[in-house]
Amino acid sequence: MNKFFVTLISATAVLFAACNRNAQKFDASGTFEVEEVIVSAEQSGKILSFNVFEGQTIPKENVVGIIDAENLSLQKEQIQASIEALQEKTSNVLPQIKLLQEQLAVQQSQLNNLQHERTRIENLLKQDAATGKQLDDINAQIDVMQKQMDVTRQQINVQRTNTSTQNRSVLSEKKPLEKRVEQLSEQIGKARIINPVNGTVITKYAEAGEVTSAGKALYKIANLDTLTLRAYITGTQLPQIKLNQSVKVMIDSGAKAYREYPGTITWVSDKAEFTPKTIQTKEERANLVYAVKVRVKNDGYLKIGMYGEVLFVK
Known part of the structure; x- marks a missing residue:
């Protein structure tokens, strides 16, 4: 009788719990x-490595794969070589300027001698030991020498201006090439597959060895x-x-x-x-x-x- 009573109570308790749950x-x-x-490829090419599997927890900013960017690297090296070659196309104005400056120094020395000679003739003329024609001749020589020196100075300025203009024309090609190098560097950086958020990989869409394209989904993470x-x-x-x-x-x-x-x-x-x-x-x-x-x-x-x-x- 007691055994039956305990069983009845147990059954009633289970039924009551079930009713409570349903209610x-x-x-x-x-x-x-x-x-x-959804993490997608930012660069087209063959996936060289891809260290991702479903259920894996990946920290933010982790590099999980590499896409082949050898072609972009070669383009970058080619443009960098072109930039270096531009320097060889520029002209060095210093040797020409140096020659003209040496010529000007010689002319200045000659002018100094002529002016010293004029002073001597002026003193002799005061003593009636020289003629007016001698003074006129030396003044004419001084005038010619001064004009020659003016021409030499102009040649120096022209040489500097022409060389600077020529070099600017050559180096004007440098800035666009440098910008192209920056673009290629950015594209090469995108060949690295970087995980954007802390999370767990839910679905994997690609495998190492496959060829992917920009914008193609690689895996889903949350x-x-x-x-x-x-x-x-x-x-x-x-x-x-x-x-x-x-x-x-x-x-x-x-x-x-x-x-x-x-x-x-x-x-x-x-x-x-x-x-x-x-x-x-x-x-x-x-x-x-x-x-x-x-x-x-x-x-x-x-x-x-x-x-x-x-x-x-x-």
Whole structure:
């Protein structure tokens, strides 16, 4: 009799627990999602290395692969050689200037001698030991020498101007070539596949050895530390919630239990929409609802696409 009584109590307890679970009333329900980032190739070419596998956690800024950029490197070296060759095309004005300056120095020395001779003749003329013609002749020679020196100075200036103009014309090609080198350097840098965010690889689309093109998807990654439950509430529930409100999030844990998580409402839609078709009954799908997003810290049990229930904290 006692044994039968204990069995009856146990059965009643199980039935009561099941009824309570089935009677659990949730304020909203939805599915978990995450912000996914699709990492694409920024350069065309053969994938030389690609160290990515699904389920792998990769830190931000890690280099996970290399795309062949040998052709771009050769182009860069060719342009750099062209820049170096430009320097050889420029003219060095110093040797020509040096010759003209030496010539000017000789002319200055000759002028000094002529001026000294003129002074001597002027003194002799005062003593009637020289003639006026001698003074005129020396003055004429001085005038000629000064004009020759003016011509030499002009030649120096012309030589400098012409050489500078010629060199500027040659070196004007340098700046566009340097910009092209910068462009190629940037493109070569894009041959490295750099992971943009901290996260876990969800899907891998390419393998080492394949030929890829710019913009082609290589892998999909997402930060699974925090997931977002996109749930739906009715218009009558809308006044009950606000941004940054704490809620309870429940997921199935076996056949007769729930696992509970703290959550925070991070977004509320400002437009009503029809209930998603994942809702089972036709009547429920016809209702207008508002989407909300609840941020939930993931302990590893939460998965993308998993269903979750929301209880508003009273």
